[in-house]
Amino acid sequence: MKNCPNCQAEIEDSFNVCWNCNYSITEGKIIEFKEDIPGSRELNCLRCETPMIFSGNYRFHEGTKLGVFGNFFELFVNRETFDLYLCPKCGKVEFFAPLG
Ligand SMILES: [Zn+2]
Ligand SMILES: [Zn+2]
Structure with a gap:
């Protein structure tokens, strides 16, 4: 010691x-x-203000069908991975493009 x-x-x-x-x-x-390590964001659900849980990094594979999220993800057309946050109360999901 x-x-x-x-x-x-x-x-x-x-x-x-x-x-x-x-x-x-x-x-x-x-x-x-550094503050920007994955999963370090503290954010509350926009709907119910419950603290959201970091549920991992979501990676798109070539040929992934975006389905109902298609329009939303076009905003991040050059990104391949997203940090995924989940509200444990109402089930709302938020994606964040990792910085850097
Ligand atoms: Zn010390
Ligand atoms: Zn919620």
Whole structure:
């Protein structure tokens, strides 16, 4: 065990980032995690304001029949994958094109 130089919390020897304050021993500073990791969005359902659940990344395969979503997905014609969010209360589904 070693102690975090920033907050003195005990850190396993195999870790180089403090679990308590995100201080990176190798970088000598607190790491700020990027906000745009998949599934990190916090959003509420537009219908019922229930927090939506990240339910994975949806990928289109060539020849996928878009059916009723066809018109909607034409907005993202150059995108292949989407982050899928689901409202556990009313079942509303939202897609987001991943950034970057
Ligand atoms: Zn720390
Ligand atoms: Zn809902």
